[in-house]
Amino acid sequence: MKTPVLLSIMMLTFMSDFTLNNVKERSGYQIGDVVADFELKNIDGNMVSLSDYKDVKGFIITFTCNTCPFSIAYEDRIMALNEKYASKGYPVIAINPNNPKVQPGDSYKSMQQRALEKGFTFPYLVDEGQQVYPKFGATKTPHMFVLQNTKQGPVVKYIGAIDDNYKDANAVNTKYVENAVNALLSGHPVKLQETKAIGCTIKV
């Protein structure tokens, strides 16, 4: 007697799953979530963790890579962010989430070369085994996460794009990341917490 009821419930669950499977929330950290620390290899061979940073107020994390045209378009602006905000307590940490077996241009050696050519002043970490980017819910490169240190740990305060003009840094109207960090520095809430931008799929 119970079986048909159970079966129909299962059917219903299945059907609703089926119709809803298209509406997917971005998985991974949401605004307000506390970020678990990670330990990833930097291009200089050293391991880097968030907890290595003493006396910082937070982080500007970017999932980026060597090969995506949007990442390349934003390289100089990511460097400028570190120049401007590392001394104010918000250093940049770049993480390359791509699997070099799928995207050879993102090999460890290529990362070292690119960092040297550009003169990166921040860590450029390998997400070996592609373990960290899913925790953040990064879906593409470049994908930015601004974290603020709290007693509970680093909390996600902004997710999305760097600004609203990938083509021309001089024609930008809104600097999303800078606005977020400036708000945090002055003790105000971040007004625009999430933005969307086109980027390259993470290659796994």
Added chain:
Amino acid sequence: MKYILWVLLLLFSVSCKEKKYSNNSENQPILPSEVLPNKIETVELEVYDFNRFKKYLNRTDDTVYVINFWATWCAPCVKELPFFEKVHTEYADKNVKVLLVSLDFPHLYDSKLKPFIIKNNIKSKVVALDDVDMNAWIPQISKDWSGSIPATLIYKNDNSKFFEQSFNYKALEHEIIKFLK
């Protein structure tokens, strides 16, 4: 007349190729010299900002529109293009229309996008979307779109479904058939 000749020549030159598209990804750019410059002029590329592009998103003429967002630099996009082309051919008489929306950088239209269209003999309609205010228009296509490509919107009148994923032919056809029922 000159145009017809070029088209014929083009059809002839690509018809013998296997159906796998040249992977014009980040690592292997097409050299402009591979495609004659006067051929590039035969590609009439419509370029839209989002406001003008919107007309493609809300047609109500009982046609199934398959709108694929791609770019020549996006390897998984290039990989799935043949499946969209196949839909274009095989469903042309079933009221299904394919629109390939390129998100290539505008300064590369002539050196990358147009040569790609010619080289791969793309038959579906290709338009370019050039609008830097991505945070304004991405959610208007789908609130579920994080912004990675490939991404595909299928719609018929008021009914639509969005996919931030790659397709193989079978999966794509499966989704299109649902709209035809």
